[in-house]
Amino acid sequence: MTILDKIIEQKAMEVSLAKKNIPIEMLKDTLFFQREGLSLKTTVKERSGIIAEFKRQSPSKGIINAKAQPLEVATAYQTFGASGISVLTDFHFFGGNIQDILSIREHIHTPILRKDFMIDAYQFYEAKAIGADVVLLIAACLSPLQVSEFTDLAHQLGLEVLLELHTEEELNHFNSEVDMVGINNRNLKDFKVDLEHSVRLKNALPAGTLSVAESGIYALEDFKYLKKTRFDAFLMGEFFMKNENPARKFEQFANEISNL
């Protein structure tokens, strides 16, 4: 069983419990009061292109930063030009929580990506109800039909969709309705990270697709290299979060790239 299989098994249990605690009809009743979604598609073009992540721990690295506070970090990400703020809401493997989004949403006017393992329609209503603007669909956990159906549902709810691919075979999960395609440099089965991976697969995407290089961007040189290969956006977590002060680290990095 791979780590991804374990994550999905755990997630299925959590979703079925969440449905009992807060029935979907109750979630739907709150949607009327939610703000209109913010567009990551727009902000990746207007700002740095960085989708900066709040990430406490991960299966590949263990604890990354147990002390950081979501609001302090998200505020710095926003102030210094992040195009989007990714928040891991998975508890079991990443130490996140939907509370992390609830605690920032009133203060943040930058698109918020709910980073989780989306396998059930219930999670899309939940994402909207907690104030997310974008959801991640991971091809490795879904069929092409599920990607298409979940994309429709997300759009009906005013959420944008970032589809994550890792292999060439997963290109059959692409459909022109998704808003952006992320290529994960990290193999979710064995955790190997290789930036060349995203560069190779990007060339196979249809022209005009908004592309996001994901994971393993650990240095200014990595960022410059991926920017040169014309990625529109860059999903970065550990590089900021492993610092004792992720807010300050992001500010420094934003200054460095502003001179490029």
Ligand SMILES: O=C(O)c1ccccc1NCC(=O)[C@H](O)[C@H](O)COP(=O)(O)O
């Ligand atoms: O990060 C992991 O170890 C991981 C393991 C299994 C599934 C997903 C995983 N990460 C989720 C992510 O997509 C990353 O947090 C994101 O791309 C940022 O990556 P990084 O900059 O390398 O922290």
